[in-house]
Amino acid sequence: MFSITVRDHLMIAHSFRGEVFGPAQRLHGATFLVDATFRRPELDDDNIVVDIGLATKELGEVVSEMNYRNLDDEPVFAGTNTSTEFLAKVVADRLAERIGKGALGEGARGLTGLTVTLHESHVAWASYEREL
Amino acid sequence: MFSITVRDHLMIAHSFRGEVFGPAQRLHGATFLVDATFRRPELDDDNIVVDIGLATKELGEVVSEMNYRNLDDEPVFAGTNTSTEFLAKVVADRLAERIGKGALGEGARGLTGLTVTLHESHVAWASYEREL
Amino acid sequence: MFSITVRDHLMIAHSFRGEVFGPAQRLHGATFLVDATFRRPELDDDNIVVDIGLATKELGEVVSEMNYRNLDDEPVFAGTNTSTEFLAKVVADRLAERIGKGALGEGARGLTGLTVTLHESHVAWASYEREL
Amino acid sequence: MFSITVRDHLMIAHSFRGEVFGPAQRLHGATFLVDATFRRPELDDDNIVVDIGLATKELGEVVSEMNYRNLDDEPVFAGTNTSTEFLAKVVADRLAERIGKGALGEGARGLTGLTVTLHESHVAWASYEREL
Amino acid sequence: MFSITVRDHLMIAHSFRGEVFGPAQRLHGATFLVDATFRRPELDDDNIVVDIGLATKELGEVVSEMNYRNLDDEPVFAGTNTSTEFLAKVVADRLAERIGKGALGEGARGLTGLTVTLHESHVAWASYEREL
Amino acid sequence: MFSITVRDHLMIAHSFRGEVFGPAQRLHGATFLVDATFRRPELDDDNIVVDIGLATKELGEVVSEMNYRNLDDEPVFAGTNTSTEFLAKVVADRLAERIGKGALGEGARGLTGLTVTLHESHVAWASYEREL
Numbered sequence: 001m002f003s004i005t006v007r008d009h010l011m012i013a014h015s016f017r018g019e020v021f022g023p024a025q026r027l028h029g030a031t032f033l034v035d036a037t038f039r040r041p042e043l044d045d046d047n048i049v050v051d052i053g054l055a056t057k058e059l060g061e062v063v064s065e066m067n068y069r070n071l072d073d074e075p076v077f078a079g080t081n082t083s084t085e086f087l088a089k090v091v092a093d094r095l096a097e098r099i100g101k102g103a104l105g106e107g108a109r110g111l112t113g114l115t116v117t118l119h120e121s122h123v124a125w126a127s128y129e130r131e132l
Numbered sequence: 133m134f135s136i137t138v139r140d141h142l143m144i145a146h147s148f149r150g151e152v153f154g155p156a157q158r159l160h161g162a163t164f165l166v167d168a169t170f171r172r173p174e175l176d177d178d179n180i181v182v183d184i185g186l187a188t189k190e191l192g193e194v195v196s197e198m199n200y201r202n203l204d205d206e207p208v209f210a211g212t213n214t215s216t217e218f219l220a221k222v223v224a225d226r227l228a229e230r231i232g233k234g235a236l237g238e239g240a241r242g243l244t245g246l247t248v249t250l251h252e253s254h255v256a257w258a259s260y261e262r263e264l
Numbered sequence: 265m266f267s268i269t270v271r272d273h274l275m276i277a278h279s280f281r282g283e284v285f286g287p288a289q290r291l292h293g294a295t296f297l298v299d300a301t302f303r304r305p306e307l308d309d310d311n312i313v314v315d316i317g318l319a320t321k322e323l324g325e326v327v328s329e330m331n332y333r334n335l336d337d338e339p340v341f342a343g344t345n346t347s348t349e350f351l352a353k354v355v356a357d358r359l360a361e362r363i364g365k366g367a368l369g370e371g372a373r374g375l376t377g378l379t380v381t382l383h384e385s386h387v388a389w390a391s392y393e394r395e396l
Numbered sequence: 397m398f399s400i401t402v403r404d405h406l407m408i409a410h411s412f413r414g415e416v417f418g419p420a421q422r423l424h425g426a427t428f429l430v431d432a433t434f435r436r437p438e439l440d441d442d443n444i445v446v447d448i449g450l451a452t453k454e455l456g457e458v459v460s461e462m463n464y465r466n467l468d469d470e471p472v473f474a475g476t477n478t479s480t481e482f483l484a485k486v487v488a489d490r491l492a493e494r495i496g497k498g499a500l501g502e503g504a505r506g507l508t509g510l511t512v513t514l515h516e517s518h519v520a521w522a523s524y525e526r527e528l
Numbered sequence: 529m530f531s532i533t534v535r536d537h538l539m540i541a542h543s544f545r546g547e548v549f550g551p552a553q554r555l556h557g558a559t560f561l562v563d564a565t566f567r568r569p570e571l572d573d574d575n576i577v578v579d580i581g582l583a584t585k586e587l588g589e590v591v592s593e594m595n596y597r598n599l600d601d602e603p604v605f606a607g608t609n610t611s612t613e614f615l616a617k618v619v620a621d622r623l624a625e626r627i628g629k630g631a632l633g634e635g636a637r638g639l640t641g642l643t644v645t646l647h648e649s650h651v652a653w654a655s656y657e658r659e660l
Numbered sequence: 661m662f663s664i665t666v667r668d669h670l671m672i673a674h675s676f677r678g679e680v681f682g683p684a685q686r687l688h689g690a691t692f693l694v695d696a697t698f699r700r701p702e703l704d705d706d707n708i709v710v711d712i713g714l715a716t717k718e719l720g721e722v723v724s725e726m727n728y729r730n731l732d733d734e735p736v737f738a739g740t741n742t743s744t745e746f747l748a749k750v751v752a753d754r755l756a757e758r759i760g761k762g763a764l765g766e767g768a769r770g771l772t773g774l775t776v777t778l779h780e781s782h783v784a785w786a787s788y789e790r791e792l
Binding site for chain 6: 265266267268269270271272307310311312313315316317318320369
């Protein structure tokens with residue numbers, strides 16, 4: 001199995017609801033390093049998984065939809081705890097949708113899986129892995 | 133599949149038995165960066181895998197049982213090569229035991245897997261992966 | 265010249281005023297990795313710059329005063345752009361005040377300089393350096 | 397499942413053919429950080445996956461076969477896009493061949509899988525995973 | 529003294545002349561992580577050293593002038609060993625020229641120093657530091 | 661001012677004397693990532709600070725004199741707290757002695773300064789800086 005991974009980052013504000021979150025129930029923020037991994041069993045005709053430049057561009061667009069925002073004010077996340085693991089799924093699903101629409105090229109239809117990891121600090125990170 | 137990972141570190145002395153280890157047969161030491169990854173297929177009611185604060189606290193307690201010690205003097209490791217990969221299993225099994233006892237909360241009973249990685253330097257690390 | 269550095273992290277929300285900041289004028293957030301470096305020309309009687317455990321504890325207390333907060337709501341920062349470089353100075357000055365009060369021990373009075381670096385992402389960081 | 401990983405690096409020149417590569421069609425170069433992960437379900441008689449020193453030595457020899465070269469001039473890569481993901485497979489297959497010949501010791505015949513990751517920068521990397 | 533640092537990267541081919549370089553006399557290549565640090569004693573009216581977005585943009589333009597090239601073919605480097613430390617100076621001097629021309633804004637005229645670090649691998653890097 | 665830095669690592673056992681060290685008074689150990697930085701105002705005739713290969717080799721030899729040892733048993737460290745900052749000075753002074761003897765080549769006599777940083781974990785490190 002082959003994969004390539006590209007990294008971007010995201011700076012957001014948000015708060016959590018639930019006693020388990022302690023002081024993180026207050027409005028605070030995070031820089032998330034966002035790693036998107038694309039997988040396929042065989043390389044395409046150019047001998048690649050997917051073009052790293054194109055993967056970087058699409059990840060950048062997904063990230064920019066949330067960047068420099070207070071997620072508590074985003075209608076799409078109303079009533080939802082925007083935990084690191086949940087946001088990893090949001091990024092993965094939005095990338096999957098773009099792949100399905102051909103944004104990563106026709107060759108990218110050979111992709112079979114996707115993992116997104118969000119690092120919230122040097123000591124904590126979360127991932128979501130899905131098939132395509 | 134979702135996961136979260138938390139990091140701590142551990143500073144121990146030990147020695148190895150067996151010619152394969154060369155100079156590492158002498159008493160020496162290591163800082164291990166310890167990464168514990170918790171996995172589950174669906175998020176819990178708080179929209180998380182497990183509370184990162186609680187996971188950090190439990191990992192810290194497992195680490196503190198070995199920290200600042202000469203593992204050659206620990207009865208539980210008598211006659212055992214405390215290799216990086218072996219210690220990854222020790223940390224994983226002790227975390228699994230704590231999860232089983234409810235230390236990570238009732239929601240953590242939904243966890244299905246655990247991976248522990250110990251980095252012994254910037255150029256070598258080891259992992260142990262198990263189910264829960 | 266000798267130095268020791270300890271690392272912690274901080275998760276805050278804030279916004280900036282001024283066209284130069286573009287989308288960062290919106291309420292957003294950041295994880296800051298916080299590195300505090302303590303300098304002195306000679307080691308103390310214990311052969312150290314300052315105790316790493318004590319330095320870590322004091323840095324942790326300075327960090328906790330700002331952690332999990334919206335800096336726009338903190339009276340002490342009213343009307344101030346809480347840029348990464350400015351916050352590096354805030355952390356440095358608060359550490360210097362603690363050193364002056366003896367929080368790092370009597371031996372720490374031999375410290376002559378302090379640098380604080382805040383990493384806002386894997387591609388941007390800021391520092392403030394001062395004498396003691 | 398247990399694993400150990402060792403890291404080395406590689407500095408090569410090459411160029412790509414195909415419009416998808418844009419400016420990377422020109423002769424350029426890369427430093428690849430090369431991580432080789434060796435897996436097995438149970439530890440060997442020395443309580444290890446494989447000797448880290450020996451794994452490092454064999455990875456170093458595989459790397460040195462390509463290091464400080466223009467891959468466009470290597471007959472074995474004639475007409476091939478030496479993408480990061482393709483080179484990860486080259487390193488993995490050459491390590492597998494060495495394992496088969498006993499270069500990692502008789503105990504290493506218990507290895508069941510191998511993953512090689514090549515980091516081409518701090519924001520992009522590729523992997524190839526195979527069985528043994 | 530305040531500073532901010534921004535990071536980019538650069539992928540080039542080149543070769544060296546001189547026996548000291550051993551196998552690096554052959555045409556090979558490198559990824560350089562490029563860190564540019566901007567220093568000034570006091571913050572500007574926006575409470576910053578220089579805008580991180582603008583600094584990132586200008587560093588990106590300096591990097592793009594060399595990116596994806598064989599430096600042996602660049603007339604400006606004819607007869608020159610394009611060592612990591614030399615290239616750090618090239619990047620620093622080109623940034624200094626841009627600052628002088630106002631590319632980082634009028635406020636950036638308060639900058640007093642500049643350091644550029646090029647990482648050629650995880651185990652070697654070089655820096656050049658200059659005044660402005 | 662120019663500099664180059666090379667990295668190696670070191671795995672030792674030791675213990676500390678003094679109440680300030682708490683549990684680190686017990687025999688324990690550490691992996692130290694060792695970074696040696698060599699400085700000079702102008703490049704040499706080969707357009708370098710010092711050969712990175714040669715610097716790596718000499719650092720490796722200094723490191724190997726202490727590697728895989730219990731520093732409490734080394735006569736040269738008898739009665740001394742082998743703190744991270746103290747060991748940074750040991751490595752720097754031994755490198756300086758080698759430079760003085762010509763081990764880094766005649767050109768290396770142009771070096772004017774040296775800094776050694778020892779990372780004891782991902783959250784603590786120490787440096788010693790000296791002239792040559």
